[in-house]
Each structure stands twice: as structure tokens, then as C-alpha cells.
Amino acid sequence: MSDIQEKRREQVLIIGSGAGGATVAYTLAEHGFEVLVLEEGQRHTLDSYGQPPTKAMNLLYRNRGMMPIMGSVPIGYVEGRCLGGSTEINSGFWHRLPPEFLLRWQARFGLHDFSLESLEEHFDWAEEKLLVQGRNGEWPKSTQVFHRGIEAMRWSSQEVKRAASGCVNTNACATGCPKGAKQGVSVSLIPQAEAKGARFLTGAKVKLILKSGGKATGVLADVVGPDGSAALVRIDADHIFVCAGPTQTPALLRKSGIREHIGDTFQIHPMLKVTALFDEEINAQNSVMPLLQVKEFWPDISMGGSFFSVGHLSVNLADNWLETSKSIRQYRNMASYYVGVRGTGHGTVRPSLSSDGEAKLKYELSDVDIRHLSQGLARLSTLLLRAGAKEVYPCVFGLPKINAELEAVRWLDESLPRAALSLTTVHGFSTCPIGERPERCAADSFGKVHGFNNLFLADASMLPDSPGINPQGTIMAIARRNALNFVEHRQAKGE
């Protein structure tokens, strides 16, 4: 401990400034608490957003976007590491938690006070803060052709609202919106929290949560100074909220010796991408991604649009490069879509034994996941062919293209070979489930970690199970609910 350089005391310390952390910071600052947020990544301005993907990933993503989830099928996963976390690089698609999941989570995890009515005010709040709304004006071409396929299949679908009012189609969601239209929390909640007195310290990576006799007493953090050198700093606190996201929260808690139901139930939405080649120009590289999602097979299977750039296209075609590489020249006539399934496999997060303690991610796809991915590929390919696609290129090794509906529907009954799948995901959760079932929950219904009176969770890790929808809205609504519950309890105690 001799090299610890500083000591401070804070009332509330929040670890992580993403969807959950920014929500808690705003809510507590609004209620008069002194708040310090420690964020591992750096603060950026709109000037540094929207750079080419490799630069943007270096700037805004954890490990430059290289975070494989290991298992019999490795799955590419990414998350944000910057002020605002993954909200800075996400697409802003917005859902409320569907009633089916509210009920399911109540039944399975014994969540208290978790009704549609009680959550409504928190969704309303988040939607107002992030200016969530439907699109004004014409759909981009990649949405129009997808719509044509949906109509032909007569499936139910939804135009998804977004936290991106004033979106002008720069196609830069994944590299940070240079126009400030996408409401990453660094341009929305964080400045508002700062105006209420919350402080955000960037370049501050929490290495360990300190504890003593059922109390979290503070943290040890590496804090990068203006000259680029890091100092190990100890910061004591009365209350700590861990909001470091679905992978880093469990890794940090486990490293700190807090392990009960932590990191044992990592859930994801595994995603299989396909690219469709049309006769007409789509110019998806210059447009926001497709805005419709197919809901006909929800919650098991969803379909929607993917981020598209020539670089991403080459990755999507890489599984069968010898056969597909020539098609890349026709990128103007292409767009990418996905099949996403509500994962039912088994996943874990553990800190690595190396000195940085990086999170090691594992997920084993279930046979049900494989069935749903196969059926999803059959359906999405049929939809795209009906929409006018000449060829559909799935991210499946050895399956270079599908150009006839009868070829596509084969996968309704057969399972894609596990080893041939190239999967990705950007949705991780449930590593520290909340609820009142001691046999499966890490924290109580309001995120208070079992065994502690002053340690709380408010990020994607606390979602008890996979929600089957884009999760940011649900994370923010529950984070606000937890933060307000904290305020109520402190006020009742006269603190």
C-alpha cells in the first residue's frame, strides 16, 4: 500500500459513466447528494467523433473493440470505454421492457415493486432526457427495402424509436455521432448532472473495492494525470454504486472478493449478420441503419438492420472470401441485416489472473440458440429475397450465398453447423441479477448487494435475465428506480 498517492473522502462514489452510471449520477445530484463518478475512459468532444472505424475503436471502445466471448463458438463482443460508455457508440434504438418480461422477472426472481405502472415514470423520464422519438421524414433506402420484404411476408414489425432526434444520416452511430444528434449520455445526462454538481473524473480505472465488516469503504483506482502517467489513488466513500457495465462490474466485484451469484449468469443476444445484394442502389454506407424490426417471432427471434460500412462489409464477407470478395465492388447496392436471438445458453465473467484483471468472457450457445439462429437465417433470407435481393451472404463459413427461397427455408428444419457460425453481440447483461431469490440473486430488488448496506448496482449487470429487446431504456429506467429508492431510504434515516 506504500505507493498509494492520495486519499479523499466522498459521499457517493459511482464507478462508470454509461447508461446506468450517468442516470444514478444525475438522480443523486438532483437530490442534493455529493457525487463523484470515476470513469476509466476519456472525455471526448464531438470533434473527435465520427472518425474512421479503426481510429474510433481505439478512442471509444474497450480493447479497441477486441473482446471475444469464448466458447465452442467464439462470439465477437464490443463495449464502450469513454465518458458515456456504450451509449456513445450505440445506435440509440429504444424500447420499454415489454410486460411479458416484467411478469417473468417478478415470477422467477421475486422482484419487489416491479410493475408496469411503477416503471412507467422512469421510462417517461429517460425518454424525455434523451429526446426519444420516431423518425421524421422519409425512411432511408435500406429501411424501404426491408419494409418491402416484411410486407411480402405479412409479418408484424415495428419502427423503433431512437434517442437520436435530429439524426441526419451520417451513419456514424458506432464511431460516436459527430453531429451530437444521437443522445449518448455525454451530450445529454452528463452535462445536466454536472450542472447539478456531480463531478466526473475520467482516466480513472477502479482496480479494487475496499471493504470491512459488511461495508464497502472505498476504492483503489489508477488515475491518469495530465502528463499521461497513472497514480494509484485511494478514495473512501460512504456509498458506492458499481455501474461499470455487464462485463466489468462482475469482474471488479469478484476481484474485490465479492462473489455470491456474481458473474455466473452472463446472458447475451447472439447475432448472425447477413448482407443482401440488390439490383438497385441502397447506399447504406451513407445512411442510418434500417429502422424496422421484425416482431413476428419475438421474443425468441428478432430481425433488424446492422451498421454498414465497406470495412464492416469486408468482415461480413470474410468467412467465404474466395467466393464473395468480388461482390464487395457492388457495395452501393448492399445493406446488412441481423437475426438476433434471446440467448438461452450459459455464460460466465471472471477476472483474468493477469495484473490488469481484465474480464474473461465465456458463453456456451444452447441447442435452442442454434435452432433459433438457423430458423432466423431461413426467415431473414426469405424476407430479403422477397424484397428483391439477388443474393444473400450469411456470416456462416462454407455457406457463401443464398439466392433462392427454397435454399433459405432448408434452415427452418436443419441446424446450422455450430463450428461454421460467425456471431457477434453488442448486448450483454444479467451477470449480477437483482431480486429476492437468495439462490440466484446477487443484489436485492433495488440493487443493494447482498451482505452490504452501502454497495449498489445500477447497470446492465443487474438485469435478471435477457430482455429480448435493445436494453438501454430498461437499464436507465431500473437505474433511476434504484437511485430514487436509495434517496428515499437515506432521507428516511435523516442522512
Ligand SMILES: Cc1cc2nc3c(=O)[nH]c(=O)nc-3n(C[C@H](O)[C@H](O)[C@H](O)COP(=O)(O)OP(=O)(O)OC[C@H]3O[C@@H](n4cnc5c(N)ncnc54)[C@H](O)[C@@H]3O)c2cc1C
Ligand atoms: C455498438 C453497440 C450498439 C448498441 N446499440 C444499442 C441500441 O441501439 N439500443 C440499446 O438499447 N442498446 C444498445 N447497445 C447496448 C447499450 O449501449 C448497453 O446495454 C448500455 O450502454 C449498457 O449500460 P451500462 O451502464 O451497463 O454500461 P456502459 O454504458 O457500457 O458503461 C459502463 C462504463 O463503465 C466504465 N468502466 C468499466 N470498468 C470501469 C472501472 N473499473 N473503473 C471506472 N470505469 C469503468 C466503462 O469505461 C464505461 O464507460 C449497444 C451497444 C453497443 C456496444
